[in-house]
Amino acid sequence: MNMKATSFDIAYRAGVSQSTVSRALRNSPLVNEETRLKVQAIAKELNYKVDKNARNLRSQQSNTIALLLFEDSTSDDSQINPFFLSMLGSITRACANKGYDLLVSFQQMDNDWHAEFEDTNKADGIILLGYGDYVEYKKKLVQLHEQGTHFVRWGAEVKDMQVATLGCDNIHGGMQLTQHLMHKGREHCAFIGTASRHAPEFNDRYKGHVKALKKAGKTVDADLQVDALYTEEAGYLATKELLAQGVSFDSLFGACDLIAIGAIRAIKEHGLKIPDDVAVVGFDDIPMANFVNPPLTTAKQDTMLAGKLLVDNLLNLIAGEEPKTMLIPSQLIERGSTNI
Amino acid sequence: MNMKATSFDIAYRAGVSQSTVSRALRNSPLVNEETRLKVQAIAKELNYKVDKNARNLRSQQSNTIALLLFEDSTSDDSQINPFFLSMLGSITRACANKGYDLLVSFQQMDNDWHAEFEDTNKADGIILLGYGDYVEYKKKLVQLHEQGTHFVRWGAEVKDMQVATLGCDNIHGGMQLTQHLMHKGREHCAFIGTASRHAPEFNDRYKGHVKALKKAGKTVDADLQVDALYTEEAGYLATKELLAQGVSFDSLFGACDLIAIGAIRAIKEHGLKIPDDVAVVGFDDIPMANFVNPPLTTAKQDTMLAGKLLVDNLLNLIAGEEPKTMLIPSQLIERGSTNI
DNA sequence: CTGAAAGCGCTTACAG
DNA sequence: CTGAAAGCGCTTACAG
Structure with a gap:
């Protein structure tokens, strides 16, 4: 490997100034068509690539977005x-479509976030994704906000x-699922999932679940809600506990x-049939959802x-616009776990 | 937001030169303990963060790795x-442990790869991951190699x-799985998966599959191998075809x-029982594997x-070491799809 | 242990 | 349309 070519190398060969090279490569309208083509040809020949560090340092933007994926250490x-x-x-795909690179970083919720991508000029903004302790989380949001980070x-x-x-x-979405269950004639629906922070x-x-029940004039039975974090294991254990208590439910x-x-695993282990004895619904539609038994x-x-x-x-x-908040509707996907 | 602090701001407040600030922040042994602490305290107070573009430009390395995840457009x-x-x-986790950032990029196998991360000084090296057309792929490897890219x-x-x-x-791994099937008394094993490029x-x-058969003194039946790409749908269709042809197999x-x-989906649809009529094995142990029926x-x-x-x-x-090639052993995970 | 200075490779006003 | 020049914010020989 010989040395990496710089814009000066191109300028030298093209017989123009380095400024012109820079402009030509960025397709500036300020540069003569002929000059531009010549410069671009030479750049290609030398396998020239702009040094992003230099460009970013000079222009003070990175064309990069950072994704912070955080999880509980649980x-x-x-x-x-x-x-x-x-x-x-x-x-990733959306970034690529916009010509942005994506920096990915996994974070433990309870650690100090390594969220300096923007401070550090490595990214122009940050996307936050994940579940986790809400109180801890909010503290960090406030901090990011105060620092003026775009996220x-x-x-x-x-x-x-x-x-x-x-x-x-x-x-x-919650309402829709519960209404679906009621529509299938289910009367007593357990809810597994944390109501915690x-x-x-x-x-x-x-x-949404409660809303649907109330709307249908049903009472909400607190015994039917069991906390659980967002894992298969947590769902299994919570459901097992509920079954052990002898609380009865049909969904x-x-x-x-x-x-x-x-939950499906726990219910089956308990000798009950799905959906006959208990109809089950989830939320997300992860790929697995279609492959469990029943789907x-x-x-x-x-x-x-x-x-x-x-x-x-x-x-x-x-770009300076006001922060916008939006909700995306979910879509009910009916599969075997609720269809007899 | 007031302006971002630079090392000069810190130098001014600490009453030292900017060089000393730079050294102090990088924990250089060249700098007096007292000075170092003072500088670091001021840096913290000003919420100073090193500008990575400037650092990287100057030191000509990025402490960033790029991950290219490519797929067939199929x-x-x-x-x-x-x-x-x-x-x-x-x-991602391994990078974080080493103090490296990770740039992620999805690529279509048939497009020109946007693999300029290193040329562009945005990454020090590249990791390639994915399935795809081998011939196309190899061309690109050669190209990367010629450019002197670290990957x-x-x-x-x-x-x-x-x-x-x-x-x-x-x-x-293939041998192990086939031996496992034979151990379970299976005589005729279909293989679904492309032998193509x-x-x-x-x-x-x-x-590996063939090796196990030969080792056991069995003949290899070409009719039992059907090509399929790496999707659920492809497996389903290939198995359906095999079943339609009336070829008989017990695994x-x-x-x-x-x-x-x-394949499991196709077999069930055909009215056969797993593992009773057909025992099934896969490869990878993706999370789903444990949740299909049978597991x-x-x-x-x-x-x-x-x-x-x-x-x-x-x-x-x-760091300049020779490229190393290694194989990681796989581990047989026995589940219901082969255990009667 | 510290400072003055050069320079990484660009972009972009400024002047023509 | 083009060029000379400044400067983005650091790191790191060099000299002391």
Whole structure:
């Protein structure tokens, strides 16, 4: 390998100034067509590539977005919720479409966030993704906000704060699922998922669930709600506990697919049939949902759209627009876990 | 927001030169302890962050690794093989542990790769991950190699080329799975997976399969091998075709879990029982494997280890060591799809 | 242990 | 349309 070519090398060969090279390569209208073509030809020949560090340093922007994917340290260390993985895929694509690079970083919720990408001029803005302790989380949001960092987040709305948030319409989605269960003639629906501060999304889904019950004139039975974090194991254990208590129910709402999948395992182990004895629904529509037995009825979140909107929103924010908050509707996907 | 602080601001307040600030912040032994502490305190107070563009431009390295995740355009546009997603997770973690940032980029195999991260000084090296057309792929490898790019790849070995490759011991894994099936008394094993140029990994697994058969003194029946790409749908269709042809088999080896899961669907639809009529094995141990019905026996690839080794290898390569090629053993995970 | 100075490779007013 | 020059914010020989 010989040395990397610089714009000066090109300038020398083209017999023009380095400034002109810079302009020609950026397709500036200020430069003569002929000159431009000559310069570009030489650049290609020398396999010249702009040094991004130099460009970014000079122009004070990076054309890069950072994605912070955070998790509770409660989750085991190798598995990321497939839903977020799917979001990651769509965000990567959306960035590529806009000509932005994506810096990905996993963070433990309880650590100091390594969120200096923007401070550090490595990124123009940040996308936040993940579940985790809400109180801890909010502290960090406030901090980011005070530093003037450009960021958008995925999730439930944060109260008392003006942050650009994109999320699924969890309340409506929860309502829809519970109505679906009632429509199938189910009377007693268990809800597995934390109402704690760890996943506000789950809480919204629960609200939707309650709303549907009330709307139908049913009473809400507190015994039927059991806390659980966002893992298959948590769903399994919570459901097992519920079954052990002898509470009776003919349907179960897992606050996310992973929980629902764990619930299915517990229900089957207990000797009950799905959907005959217990109909089950989840939330997210992760790839697995279609492959469990029986396939899981769920509320699909449109990750492709979500990724695109997150990126669009962030770029708008960077461009100086007001932070926008939006809800994306979920879509009911009926499968075997609720269809006799 | 007031202006971002620079090292000059700190120098001014600390009453030292900017050079000393730079040294102090990098914990250079050249600087007096007292001075260092003072400088660091002021830096913290001003919420100072090193400008990475300036640092990288000056020091000519980026402390960033780029991950190129490529796919055939044949696969549908939203789904990435969960196995690669899992690799992505472990690579991110491994990078973080080494203090490197990770730039992620999805690429269509047939496009010109946007692999200029290193040329462009945005990354010190590149990790390649994915399935795809081998011929196309090799062309690009040669190109990267000629450009002197530092990269390591995940996959089967590439012939006639000295590239740092890390992969699963697919031949041994394939052998192990087939031996497991024979051990369970299965006589006629179908193999679903392309022997074409699209996934050399699959070909190695097939080789292992054949090796096991030969070792046991069995004949290899060409009718029992059907090509399929690496999707659930492809596995489903290939198995359906095999069943339609009336070829008889009592076991089936899917070249990856996704294929095996598709095969399970086809077999069930055909009215056969798993594992009673047909025992099924896959490869990878993606999260789904444990949730299909029945749970899938498979060869687990250790993605945590793989991610760590890929990153370690790349950093060694960047540091000037020789490219190393290694195989990671897979581990047989027995589940219901082969256990009566 | 510290400082003055050069320079990484660009972009972009400024002047023509 | 083009060029000379300044400067983005650092790191690091060099000299003391």
